[in-house]
Structures are given as C-alpha cells and as structure tokens.
Amino acid sequence: QKEVEQNSGPLSVPEGAIASLNCTYSDRGSQSFFWYRQYSGKSPELIMFIYSNGDKEDGRFTAQLNKASQYVSLLIRDSQPSDSATYLCAVNRGSGFQKLVFGTGTRLLVSP
Amino acid sequence: EAGVAQSPRYKIIEKRQSVAFWCNPISGHATLYWYQQILGQGPKLLIQFQNNGVVDDSQLPKDRFSAERLKGVDSTLKIQPAKLEDSAVYLCASSSRGPASPLHFGNGTRLTVT
Numbered sequence: 645q646k647e648v649e650q651n652s653g654p655l656s657v658p659e660g661a662i663a664s665l666n667c668t669y670s671d672r673g674s675q676s677f678f679w680y681r682q683y684s685g686k687s688p689e690l691i692m693f694i695y696s697n698g699d700k701e702d703g704r705f706t707a708q709l710n711k712a713s714q715y716v717s718l719l720i721r722d723s724q725p726s727d728s729a730t731y732l733c734a735v736n737r738g739s740g741f742q743k744l745v746f747g748t749g750t751r752l753l754v755s756p
Numbered sequence: 757e758a759g760v761a762q763s764p765r766y767k768i769i770e771k772r773q774s775v776a777f778w779c780n781p782i783s784g785h786a787t788l789y790w791y792q793q794i795l796g797q798g799p800k801l802l803i804q805f806q807n808n809g810v811v812d813d814s815q816l817p818k819d820r821f822s823a824e825r826l827k828g829v830d831s832t833l834k835i836q837p838a839k840l841e842d843s844a845v846y847l848c849a850s851s852s853r854g855p856a857s858p859l860h861f862g863n864g865t866r867l868t869v870t
Contacts, residue, residue: 648798651800652796657830675856676856678858686863687770687861687862687864688799688847688859688861689861690860693856693858695856728835729771729781732798732799734859736856737767742787742802742851742854742857742859743801743812744789744801744859746791746798746799746800746803747798748796748798749797749798
C-alpha cells in the first residue's frame with residue numbers, strides 16, 4: 645500500500661463546475677496535510693494546508709480532512725481553464741520536524 | 757522575499773558521467789529538501805537537512821548520490837556515476853520550523869541522462 649494515494653486521472657470537468665480531488669493516506673500519526681498545484685513543466689506551488697478535522701476554505705478552494713477515515717480532499721468551486729494542472733496531495737509524517745510524502749498527483753482538465 | 761534558487765535549469769549528460777546541482781534556500785529557512793520527480797510521478801524525497809545536519813536520507817541511493825549543506829545555508833546534490841534512470845527533475849525546497857510550515861520549491865533542474 646502506498647503511503648499517499650491519489651487517482652492519477654485525468655479528471656475532466658466543464659468550466660464553472662466543482663472539481664473534487666481525493667487523497668487517502670496510510671499513516672494514522674500524520675499531523676498535517678497539504679495540497680500543491682503543479683503546472684506542466686513547473687514546480688509545485690502551495691494551495692492550502694489543513695491539520696484539523698473538518699473543512700477549511702480559501703477563496704474557491706476548500707480542503708476537507710477526515711482523520712478517522714484517513715482521507716483528505718480538495719474541492720475547487722467555479723472551476724476555470726486556468727485550474728487545469730496536476731494536484732499533489734502531501735502528508736506530513738514527521739512530528740518534531742516536517743517529513744512530507746507526496747502522492748502521484750491527480751491531473752485536472754477544465755474545459756471551456 | 758527571494759525564492760529558492762537552483763542551478764542549472766537543464767543538464768544533459770551521458771551515463772556514467774557525474775553531475776552536480778546547487779540550491780540556495782529562502783533566507784532563514786532551517787530545513788532544506790532535495791526531491792526527485794520522475795515524469796508522471798509525485799516528488800520523492802531524497803534527503804532532508806535541518807540546518808547542516810541530515811534528518812532523513814533513507815531514499816538516497818548512497819552508492820551514487822551525495823549531498824551536503826555547508827554552514828547550514830546552500831546545498832549541493834551530486835550524482836556519480838549517473839544512470840539512465842536518474843533522468844528526472846531535481847527539486848530543491850526549503851521551509852521554516854514547525855509541522856505546518858509549507859515547502860517552498862525552486863524551479864528545479866531537469867536532468868537528462870543519455
């Protein structure tokens with residue numbers, strides 16, 4: 645079992661729709677969770693992080709965390725073609741210091 | 757705030773040759789990471805430094821890869837000798853202390869081994 649699992653996609657949604665990206669992790673001791681966006685040929689850039697159960701909203705993005713189910717998700721409302729990218733889920737397995745483990749990413753395609 | 761600086765951006769070498777990459781983290785960031793990202797995969801941690809000490813190098817192929825972070829600031833990653841499967845993007849990242857501190861990535865070095 646991989647430490648962090650994501651569906652590689654592509655996930656195709658029409659412009660204006662909600663895109664739902666999912667991630668599961670294996671280590672119950674994981675403390676914090678990050679979503680990064682990576683455009684083709686570019687480096688990952690942080691979208692948001694979450695460390696408490698429940699929802700965290702930032703603009704069009706909502707991260708959801710369920711530690712009991714070991715599940716993290718990212719919702720993108722009003723999806724735009726510019727949101728087309730690979731979304732990487734990262735899980736921090738460290739305690740005193742960060743130890744980020746990344747999933748393989750989900751490719752999102754938003755069609756006009 | 758200046759970002760994470762990496763060089764070179766691209767490198768093409770033949771197998772069995774050696775190569776070195778350089779990284780300068782964001783000023784004040786104690787933690788520095790080297791990740792390897794093969795096309796179509798997520799970044800894989802090679803080595804993590806806290807100041808100038810190694811905290812995790814469990815996935816570093818130590819027979820051919822080496823890394824150092826002198827004086828707790830910039831870092832170099834070396835591959836000697838390179839293999840075809842080392843073709844990847846090598847990402848350097850840095851972060852400040854704390855379990856929720858985000859990683860800031862450099863632009864990466866795209867290595868092609870022929």
